Structure formats: C-alpha cells, structure tokens
Amino acid sequence: MGDFLRVAIAVAAKDLRVERRSKTALVSAMAFAALVLMIFNFARDAAALSREMLAPSALWITFAFSGVIALNRSFALEREHGALDGLLLAPVSRGALFFGKYLANLTFVLTVEAVALPLFVLFFGVDLSGALGGIVVTAILATAGFVAVGTVFAAMTVRTRFAELMLPLLVLPFLLPPVIGGVQITARLLAGRPMSEIAGWLRILALYDLVFVTLCLLLFPSLMDE
Amino acid sequence: MPVDPSANGGYLVAAYVVTAVILVGYALSLWRRAGKRG
Amino acid sequence: MTSESLAARRTVARGLGVIALGLAGLAAVYVLALGHTPVERFQGLPQKIFYVHVPAAWSALLAFSLVGIAGALYLWLRDPRLDLFAESTAEAGLVFSVVMLTTGPLWGKPVWGTWWTWDARLTLTLMLFFLFLGYRALRGALQDPSERARFSAVVGILGMVLVPFVHLSVYLFRTLHPQPIVLKPSSPSLPWEMLRTLLLSVGVYTVLLFGFVMTRYGLGRLERAGGADDAG
Numbered sequence: 001m002g003d004f005l006r007v008a009i010a011v012a013a014k015d016l017r018v019e020r021r022s023k024t025a026l027v028s029a030m031a032f033a034a035l036v037l038m039i040f041n042f043a044r045d046a047a048a049l050s051r052e053m054l055a056p057s058a059l060w061i062t063f064a065f066s067g068v069i070a071l072n073r074s075f076a077l078e079r080e081h082g083a084l085d086g087l088l089l090a091p092v093s094r095g096a097l098f099f100g101k102y103l104a105n106l107t108f109v110l111t112v113e114a115v116a117l118p119l120f121v122l123f124f125g126v127d128l129s130g131a132l133g134g135i136v137v138t139a140i141l142a143t144a145g146f147v148a149v150g151t152v153f154a155a156m157t158v159r160t161r162f163a164e165l166m167l168p169l170l171v172l173p174f175l176l177p178p179v180i181g182g183v184q185i186t187a188r189l190l191a192g193r194p195m196s197e198i199a200g201w202l203r204i205l206a207l208y209d210l211v212f213v214t215l216c217l218l219l220f221p222s223l224m225d226e
Numbered sequence: 227m228p229v230d231p232s233a234n235g236g237y238l239v240a241a242y243v244v245t246a247v248i249l250v251g252y253a254l255s256l257w258r259r260a261g262k263r264g
Numbered sequence: 265m266t267s268e269s270l271a272a273r274r275t276v277a278r279g280l281g282v283i284a285l286g287l288a289g290l291a292a293v294y295v296l297a298l299g300h301t302p303v304e305r306f307q308g309l310p311q312k313i314f315y316v317h318v319p320a321a322w323s324a325l326l327a328f329s330l331v332g333i334a335g336a337l338y339l340w341l342r343d344p345r346l347d348l349f350a351e352s353t354a355e356a357g358l359v360f361s362v363v364m365l366t367t368g369p370l371w372g373k374p375v376w377g378t379w380w381t382w383d384a385r386l387t388l389t390l391m392l393f394f395l396f397l398g399y400r401a402l403r404g405a406l407q408d409p410s411e412r413a414r415f416s417a418v419v420g421i422l423g424m425v426l427v428p429f430v431h432l433s434v435y436l437f438r439t440l441h442p443q444p445i446v447l448k449p450s451s452p453s454l455p456w457e458m459l460r461t462l463l464l465s466v467g468v469y470t471v472l473l474f475g476f477v478m479t480r481y482g483l484g485r486l487e488r489a490g491g492a493d494d495a496g
Contacts, residue, residue: 160405170398177429234374241313241370
C-alpha cells in the first residue's frame with residue numbers, strides 16, 4: 001500500500017511539476033472556462049431567462065467542458081516525446097501509475113474549476129452565502145468521478161488520430177450523472193433548500209465515484225499490456 | 227379521452243415502414259457482404 | 265480453402281437463415297399487430313408503434329449488456345473470438361437503437377404532441393446509441409488487434425456500468441420535475457391480445473439479434489481466414 005501511494009504521488013508530482021513550469025495548459029483551460037461562462041450570459045433571451053435561472057446549468061456545463069479539454073493534455077506530453085514506453089518500462093504497478101495520473105488530472109481540473117467559480121459568481125451575480133461549502137463539496141465529488149473515466153479514455157485515445165475528438169465523444173455520456181447531480185444540487189443550494197432534498201443526489205455522486213474510480217483502477221492495467 | 231380510432235394512421239405506417247426498412251436493409255447489407263466473400 | 269473459412273462460411277449461412285426466420289416472424293408480428301390486435305382507446309392507432317418500438321429498446325439494451333460481458337470475459341481469457349463477438353453484437357445493437365430512436369418520435373408526436381421526450385428509456389437509448397458509435401469509432405481508429413480488443417473491452421465494461429447510473433439520474437430528474445409526458449407502455453393491466461403481440465415481437469427481435477450477431481461474426485471469421493489464405 002505504501003509503495004502504491006508513493007509511486008502514485010511521484011507520478012502525480014512529476015506531471016504537476018511539468019505543468020507548473022510551462023503553465024500553458026492551465027492558463028488555456030482557465031481562459032476557456034471564462035469564455036464559456038461569458039457565452040452563456042449572452043446565449044439566452046434575457047427577457048425570458050434570468051441569469052439566476054441559467055446559473056446552475058452554466059456553471060456545470062463550464063465545469064464539464066473545461067474538464068474534458070483539460071483531460072486532453074493528460075497523456076499528450078508522453079505522446080509528443082514518445083515517453084509512454086519509458087514510463088511503462090519502469091517496474092511500478094500499473095494501478096499506481098493510473099492513480100498518479102488520476103491525481104494529477106484531478107488537481108488540474110479542480111484548479112480550473114476553482115478559477116471558474118469566482119468568475120461564475122461575478123458574471124452571474126450569484127449570492128453564494130451559505131452555499132459555497134456545499135458547492136465546493138459537490139464540485140469535488142462530481143469531478144472525482146468523471147476524471148477517473150476521462151483519464152482511462154485519455155490513455156486510450158492518445159494513440160488514435162483524432163484524439164481531441166475521440167475523447168469528448170467517449171467521455172460525454174459518462175458526464176451525464178455527475179452533471180445532472182451537480183446541477184440539481186447547485187440549484188437547490190442556491191435556492192436555500194433543505195439538506196434532505198440534496199442528500200439523495202449526493203449519495204448518487206458518491207456511489208458513482210466509488211464505482212468508477214475502483215473500476216478504472218482495475219481496468220487501466222489492461223490498457224497498458226504489451 | 228378516447229380518440230377517433232382511425233386518426234393518425236400515417237404515423238403508424240411511417241413507423242412500421244421505417245422499422246422494416248432498417249431491419250431488412252441491414253439484413254441485406256450482411257447478405258451482400260457474404261456474397262462478395264463468396 | 266481452409267477448414268477455418270469453411271466453418272466461417274457455414275456460420276454465415278446459418279446466421280442468414282436465422283435472419284430470414286426472424287424477418288418472417290417480423291412479418292407475422294406486423295400482421296398480428298395491425299390486423300388482430302385491438303386499437304388502444306386513448307392513443308388510437310399510433311399506439312401500435314409500441315409493438316416495434318419497445319422490443320427494439322429491449323434488444324439494444326440486451327446487445328449492450330452482451331458487449332460489456334464479452335469485453336470482461338475477453339480481458340480475463342484473451343480469446344479473440346470474444347472480441348469479434350463483441351464487435352458483432354455492438355453493430356446489431358446500433359441497428360436496434362436506430363429503430364428505437366426513429367419509432368420513438370413517430371409515436372410521441374401524435375400521442376403526446378411532442379417529437380421527443382426525455383423520459384428514462386428514450387434518454388438511455390440515445391446514450392446507448394452514442395456509446396455504440398463511440399465504440400465503433402474507437403475500434404476504427406486502432407490498428408493493432410490486441411490493443412483494439414482490450415480498449416474496446418474497457419469501453420464496453422465502463423459503458424455497461426454507466427447504464428444504471430444514467431437510468432437512476434434521469435428517473436430522479438423526471439420525478440422531481442414532472443414532465444407533461446410519461447411513457448407508460450408496460451402498464452400492468454395490458455390485455456392479453458396486446459401482451460401476446462408484444463411478447464411475440466420481443467421474441468422475433470431476439471431471434472433477429474441472434475441472427476445478426478451470428479452472421480456478422482461469421483463474416484468476421486471469414487475475413488480473418490481469408491486474410492490468412494492470401495498471406496499463406
């Protein structure tokens with residue numbers, strides 16, 4: 001167990017260190033998120049649909065699309081430098097490798113979301129009082145699930161020609177439960193609804209995370225076979 | 227409220243025709259592939 | 265001509281036979297549904313679309329589950345025949361989901377006034393359609409057979425596990441936000457004449473699924489054997 005975590009953290013740290021040096025991907029993803037939010041503001045009939053009504057959807061679609069874009073860079077570096085084989089030659093468990101990549105991706109996507117959230121509050125004039133904690137927890141729960149699936153698919157599609165198209169095509173169906181849950185919970189939190197209405201959705205998100213992180217951890221090694 | 231039993235027959239016909247076209251069409255495409263392979 | 269391609273040829277022939285049987289059964293269903301099944305009182309004639317629509321959904325879902333199970337078995341046993349089976353079943357599943365997605369709106373418009381409803385079954389089938397497409401696209405983009413088989417297996421398994429989550433989410437979404445339309449074709453009080461037509465149709469569709477998969481599988485084997493012939 002100790003080995004597993006050590007390797008995972010080493011892999012994650014390496015990924016994030018590379019990211020920290022160039023920052024290109026991170027800045028681009030954040031800019032993308034901001035742009036999506038901006039488009040949402042204008043992509044409505046202001047007379048019929050208030051900012052408040054659109055807010056939860058805008059937030060979660062921004063999270064979803066920025067997340068998918070961010071996942072694209074997951075194995076891109078390895079592909080560019082042909083480093084994937086080198087990574088695999090290392091005598092480490094594939095599961096630990098996956099978990100490291102997963103942690104790096106999760107950190108990356110959560111960082112983008114952390115920047116998107118204040119922008120969201122600003123652009124949509126949202127009153128977060130009391131809801132902030134809940135929204136943060138929900139964002140982490142929802143993201144944890146789909147990033148696991150996205151990491152597996154990124155590893156697969158990086159070998160294909162139209163990776164930037166393949167990845168979203170494969171991963172978007174898996175975004176349905178996290179996004180549905182995320183929007184339902186966010187809308188209720190912003191409206192000040194009681195916890196009882198939210199608990200069910202939170203449970204689904206948690207179950208989704210448990211099931212898919214475990215499954216992806218178990219399945220990833222077969223992707224890396226030779 | 228019960229409807230006139232003969233109304234909207236067009237949709238019914240369309241659906242049954244589309245279904246047949248799709249299923250028979252796929253069957254025919256498989257048959258053609260088999261024929262090509264000898 | 266190797267024994268391999270002979271066996272494959274036989275599978276194709278048998279598969280085509282099963283399909284022919286299935287299509288004959290389909291004709292029988294049509295006659296039964298159109299001529300010998302009572303017209304539903306509240307929906308009128310379009311309700312009969314139910315008999316070609318619901319079995320298609322069932323077949324698509326069945327196909328999808330089989331793809332997932334075959335994928336899991338492949339990862340365990342590494343038998344390429346399992347991968348070919350999954351590929352064949354995914355293709356058939358795609359066909360049935362197209363049937364479902366075209367007949368659904370044709371039923372919805374006259375009966376509920378709208379071409380599309382986001383009820384659990386339609387939404388799920390639409391998602392299955394996209395998963396089948398993604399599965400095909402991924403397979404098309406991978407050259408190495410072992411890689412293709414392993415990757416497809418993973419997609420199939422993940423997709424299969426996704427189905428109950430989407431079903432649950434959409435169901436909860438709808439009960440909290442009652443939509444004006446709710447599809448309730450399988451009401452417990454389905455009269456016998458309607459039930460028997462439905463059951464026959466489900467049986468026929470299952471036979472068709474079996475025939476499609478068998479034929480496609482045989483064709484796949486034939487192509488692989490043919491390749492060996494040319495090379496040898």
